[in-house]
Amino acid sequence: MKIVYRVNAPISVGQLAEIFEASGLKRPVADKGRIRKMRKHANLTVRAWDGTKIVRVARAPTDLAFCSYVSGLGVRAKDQRRGIGKRMLQLIRRKLGSEVMVLLLSAPQAKEYYPIVGFEKVENAWKIARKR
Numbered sequence: 834m835k836i837v838y839r840v841n842a843p844i845s846v847g848q849l850a851e852i853f854e855a856s857g858l859k860r861p862v863a864d865k866g867r868i869r870k871m872r873k874h875a876n877l878t879v880r881a882w883d884g885t886k887i888v889r890v891a892r893a894p895t896d897l898a899f900c901s902y903v904s905g906l907g908v909r910a911k912d913q914r915r916g917i918g919k920r921m922l923q924l925i926r927r928k929l930g931s932e933v934m935v936l937l938l939s940a941p942q943a944k945e946y947y948p949i950v951g952f953e954k955v956e957n958a959w960k961i962a963r964k965r
């Protein structure tokens with residue numbers, strides 16, 4: 834079936850938790866209050882639909898002028914390597930425009946992926962890890 838992409842389209846808390854789980858991303862899916870907040874405050878999202886089923890979610894909180902952070906680029910295992918991730922990143926970059934930097938942290942299994950879709954590795958990134 835044809836994949837349809839939607840920017841900032843509504844999604845339920847259950848759907849968001851489900852796609853996180855199905856794509857193997859480590860997210861606090863048992864804590865629905867926290868997933869609700871994640872849904873509410875991510876101001877740029879792209880979702881890929883296969884018919885009535887969400888197959889992928891990418892979230893990119895941003896100030897729309899200078900910086901953004903892509904988190905949660907996940908797709909169901911059976912839908913991987915169909916060009917869906919690449920297309921979602923294209924849509925995010927188009928929406929953000931050339932003035933906005935896109936930052937992300939790679940999961941170990943995706944380290945080889947991001948250079949392929951246009952990201953450069955940086956040495957000057959620092960983080961304070963969440964405790965839970």
Ligand SMILES: CC(C)(COP(=O)(O)OP(=O)(O)OC[C@H]1O[C@@H](n2cnc3c(N)ncnc32)[C@H](O)[C@@H]1OP(=O)(O)O)[C@@H](O)C(=O)NCCC(=O)NCCS
Nearest residue numbers: 906907908913914915916917918919939940942943945946
């Ligand atoms: C990693 C992931 C986001 C890639 O998305 P995808 O939709 O499967 O990838 P695409 O179909 O857009 O692939 C684009 C290109 O990258 C390659 N590629 C895809 N996944 C790759 C990986 N893990 N390592 C190296 N190359 C990869 C594809 O072969 C393709 O190459 P081509 O353009 O020469 O054909 C996806 O596989 C995924 O959700 N994995 C599980 C969750 C995860 O690890 N998310 C990342 C969190 S940082």
